[in-house]
Amino acid sequence: MWERREQQPLLNREAALALGRTGTGTRAAEPGWRHACHVLLYAPLPAGSPPPGYAVLMQLRFDGRFGFPGGLVEPGGESLEAGLHRELLEELGPAASELRLQPRHHRGARVWPLGRTGSGSDAGLVTHFYIRRLRLEELAAIERGGPTAPEHGLEVQGLVRVPLGRGLPAFLQHRFAGDAREQLLGALPTLGIRAPPPPNNEDPPNTEPLTPKQGKE
Numbered sequence: 001m002w003e004r005r006e007q008q009p010l011l012n013r014e015a016a017l018a019l020g021r022t023g024t025g026t027r028a029a030e031p032g033w034r035h036a037c038h039v040l041l042y043a044p045l046p047a048g049s050p051p052p053g054y055a056v057l058m059q060l061r062f063d064g065r066f067g068f069p070g071g072l073v074e075p076g077g078e079s080l081e082a083g084l085h086r087e088l089l090e091e092l093g094p095a096a097s098e099l100r101l102q103p104r105h106h107r108g109a110r111v112w113p114l115g116r117t118g119s120g121s122d123a124g125l126v127t128h129f130y131i132r133r134l135r136l137e138e139l140a141a142i143e144r145g146g147p148t149a150p151e152h153g154l155e156v157q158g159l160v161r162v163p164l165g166r167g168l169p170a171f172l173q174h175r176f177a178g179d180a181r182e183q184l185l186g187a188l189p190t191l192g193i194r195a196p197p198p199p200n201n202e203d204p205p206n207t208e209p210l211t212p213k214q215g216k217e
């Protein structure tokens, strides 16, 4: 089982990559940590659109949860960004080839140590989060291309625009993969949006940051 931690501190890209690095070893010699990279793609809407005036993409996954496009990468054999690019081509299709994600788009990483009941050689998972601003035409091209992506209908059931206005509190009640919910909430200030308070008389939704991989999960 993964340990559940509600408030993991954000690490920068280098600090997260340095995890478990030994004095003499290379990153490839760090079997202990798996790394996942996901990206929030957003674009400003035309002037006069209802506030907050942005389109933000998430996807409905095979497991019924919402998450950002991306997936597991192999930082020993490829850069984080190259791994993310590969995942995006699978999940978003050819329109993703224009995205050119770079280290400057990295917005932080969270570390999820494996709990005591964990097995195997994994020390845990590091979830890296990227934010990339696009022009609306670019974002719309990704939406149009989604159904042609290799993973469409498989890992990815479809892309959605996050309702950022009055619908946001209801949207946040869904189930989210990993720490996608926290990532979305953490990105809202970038868009000038205040995170809504948890609903009255209800516990915050169960975010279940990590579940062990079983098959594809």
Ligand SMILES: O=c1[nH]cnc2c1ncn2[C@@H]1O[C@H](COP(=O)(O)OP(=O)(O)O)[C@@H](O)[C@H]1O
Pocket: 036, 038, 066, 067, 068, 069, 070, 071, 072, 073, 125, 127, 155, 177, 178, 179, 180, 183, 209, 210, 211, 216, 217
């Ligand atoms: O949007 C996300 N933000 C943060 N973590 C995520 C997100 N989507 C999935 N994860 C977590 O990252 C890990 C790998 O995710 P994913 O299912 O995307 O990779 P994969 O497609 O390579 O199997 C899983 O443990 C999952 O819970």
